[in-house]
Amino acid sequence: MAHVAPPPIAQNPDIRYLGRLLGDVIRAYGGDALFRRIEYIRSSSVDRARGLAGEVDTGLDALSIDETLAFTRGFMLFSMLANLAEDRQGVATDPDADLSAALERLAGHGISPDQATNMLDHGLIVPVLTAHPTEVRRKSMIDHRNRIANLMRLRDTGATETPDGDLIEEAILRQIALLWQTRPLRRERLFVADEIETALSYLRDVFLPVLPALYARWERVLGSRPKSFLKPGSWIGGDRDGNPYVTAETLRLALGSSSEAVLAHYCALLHALGGELSISSELAPVTDEVEALATASQDDGPARADEPYRRAVTGIYARVAATYTAISGKQPMRVPAHPAERYATPAELRHDLVDLAHALAANGGGTLASSGALGRLIRAVETFGFHLATLDLRQNSDVHERVVAELLKVAGVEADYVALDEAAKVALLRRELRTPRPLTGTHLRYSEETTGELAIVQAAAEAHARYGPASITTYIISKTATVSDLLEVDILLKEVGLYRADDPAASTMMVVPLFETIEDLENGPAIMKAYFDLPEVSVRVSARGYQEVMVGYSDSNKDGGYLTSVWSLNEASRALKPVFEKAGVAMQLFHGRGGAVGRGGGSAFAAILAQPAGTVKGRIRITEQGEVIAAKYGTKPAAALNLEAMAAATLLTSLDPGEVKGEARFHAAMREISGNAFRAYRGLVYETEGFRTFFRQFTPINEIAGLKIGSRPASRTKSDRIEDLRAIPWVFSWAQARVMLPGWYGVGHALAEFEDKALLKDMAARWPFFQTTLANLEMVLAKSDMAIAERYLGLVEDQAAGMAIFGEIRKGWELARDNLLGLTGDSRLLESSPKLEESVRLRLPYIEPLNLLQIELIKRHRAGEDDPRIGEGIQLSINAIATALRNSG
Helix, strand or coil: CCCCCCCCCCCCHHHHHHHHHHHHHHHHHHCHHHHHHHHHHHHHHHHHHCCCCCCCCCCCCCCCHHHHHHHHHHHHHHHHHHHHHHHHHCCCCCCCCCHHHHHHHHHCCCCCHHHHHHHHHCCEEEEEEECCCCCCCCHHHHHHHHHHHHHHHHHHCCCCECCCCCEHHHHHHHHHHHHHCCCCCCCCCCCHHHHHHHHHHHHHHHHHHHHHHHHHHHHHHHCCCCCCCECCEECCCCECCCCCCCCHHHHHHHHHHHHHHHHHHHHHHHHHHHHHCCCCCCCCCCCHHHHHHHHHCCCCCHHHCCCHHHHHHHHHHHHHHHHHHHHHCCCCCCCCCCCCCCCCCHHHHHHHHHHHHHHHHCCHHHCCCCCHHHHHHHHHHHHHCCCCCEECEEEEHHHHHHHHHHHHHHCCCCCCHHHCCHHHHHHHHHHHHHCCCCCCCCCCCCCHHHHHHHHHHHHHHHHHHHHCHHHCCEEEEECCCCHHHHHHHHHHHHCCCCCCCCCHHHCCCEEEEEECCHHHHHHHHHHHHHHHCCHHHHHHHHHHCEEEEEEECHHHHHHHCHHHHHHHHHHHHHHHHHHHHHHCCEEEEEEECCCCHHHCCCCHHHHHHCCCCCCCCCEEEEEEECHHHHHHHCCHHHHHHHHHHHHHHHHHHHHCCCCCCCHHHHHHHHHHHHHHHHHHHHHHHCCCCCHHHHHHHHCCHHHHCCCCCCCCCCECCCCCCHHHECHHHHHHHHHHCCCCHHHCCCHHHHHHHCCCHHHHHHHHHHCHHHHHHHHHHHHHHHHCCHHHHHHHHHHCCCHHHHHHHHHHHHHHHHHHHHHHHHHHCCCCCCCCCHHHHHHHHHHHHHHHHHHHHHHHHHHHHHCCCCCHHHHHHHHHHHHHHHHHHCCCC
């Protein structure tokens, strides 16, 4: 197939501007010689990428080790600044991904804003921050990047000075200089406490101010005030699956630090509000409720005798301060003059604030109604409560089985629970759940594992008492394969009162299955049907009104390849729908998406729109992981865009699912295509002799394992089997070698084998699921580079076997590219996405030298050279390549 050359890149002016400043910094701090060498490598690589030069001197061989480190840092910083510039231009932003555009589109189908508000009032949209380790950059680097972004926004206004009097260009230059001199690599392994603090910085500095402001805009767009349907969530400090460092103490730390942050925020807002509400009772009437709040404040200062609103706010502040002290054990920054009783619940605080709002709205035609600072504070309390972000618990079903088995054995109930068949397990667990008798006792002794799991649920019970039930609502079970996997968690919750034997409907925690592998996804509907058929479960989920099911992309991808993974999730969602409808329960899907396409990445807006008709209905949760968190929520404008895109997509897919005519034919075709893709993928990855060794030698998987980017081990066991490797390093290592295999392998084989090409083209033209699948496939194919990838063959010991395996990989990539272009009608990858094409092509000249350096450094490292700078160079190259590729993990 002939491929037409792409047009010249029309480079973003921000990239030129920031690149020039970076060059000035390198010259100033690294010297003119280093600058000239880096510039020679850069220009040579750009010329080769443009086809202006062939195999010429790259300039890399002339670099010393120290210059190699400096060069790698320079290219990494350029990629970071290029990412910033593109974010400012909305390169990664979906068009019309806002609530106004969504309402306009819905209006065309006869759906009113009132119907939209009603849907949102019954909905729940949650971005869930996780600690999955794909963020290679230190927080210090991200902070400097965000300061540059803020300065660039100030520059956009035409200002030449900052509010502090600094010249803006000098301030930007200073931040780039600080970046150049900031160590990009972590020296120490991250601890869970570090991950908690990093997540808290996003929740406190971005989510807290952004969400109330977004709601204020949404109220104007909708013409009414919806409930708080979009709230943040987190796994950090509660996700124990495969992470032995997450304990009851980390759970307490995560919840305590979040609560302290949100209550301190309320204190600050109330202090400012007290300064604003200077209304005199001599000039405006005062309601009995405000008068009562003013009197209860004990504020008898003569200067405020005629200012009941100020005195009321003083009293509210004192109660919030008392809540802060009771929860954190610390005094607030401003200690109230009079002691006060703490608020027991966020609802109590909201009630007092609403009394103020109603009083303000009663006069002057509502000019002082509950918008402005008071309105934002009320919205914050509704959205964040006393906990800031809802924290999930997660653990593997194998752990639960061992723990419950030990509890039953020590209590004398069942000597060998694990040996029972599934029916006997379910019967035994149901009997135990009907009795209030506990299994545990203070005089009994358990293994370290069981003691730790009991401590976790005890800490969760304490959290409900301290912060409220909204602080932890969900317990997720990885590797769910049976109904007993779900009931075992209830046994643990019953021990601490979070499951009520006398009244299951009053139980405050939701047990959530996570279906990850292809087999688990296929079995999910049958498991949920059997679960709902249990009377004690039925009454519980009916009282709640909904039940969550989590579906995972990462392990299903590693298990069956990209196409089979996304299709299996689609089929599982559709198969679950009638099960939930029969049970009379709303389905809430929780999508475990990563950053890379191989782990469910790509546009969240498009992904939500591509969900099967009738499976969302206003309720969806999505994980946000690693580098995606900084990209989407690193700044307030970015967070506002991405949160609104989530809300708009959920509203559209819930109210205008756009069921495609003839979709049954598409489903049948996808089953055949998925089956063929699965066989091709499994044939390469799991059935090709020597593939496991090839993978570990060809990619920098072992070097990635040495990066200090997370508290979680890289592999579930000490085995080197691919099955036991975590999905993140699996995807991450293929990206480093520029293969991106988990995002495309097998698709080309399947498309080529499918005979009805006209049907495929119809699917590509009209079916949102297939369109999104192909768009993500196209992006990852474009970021792959078989010419660079072939260079990594030099790392493989058995060259003959390595060349044979790589030949199959190259053939798979070419098949995927050619068949994709055959469907789209384009002459080259990304031709129909010019902004994304420019983004990818701009980076290629900056990634190639990094790959070549990485290969050489890995060779030297594996040959036994012990210069620590070689190891540092490898890790810097990993960092730089990941930064340039953006969604690599």
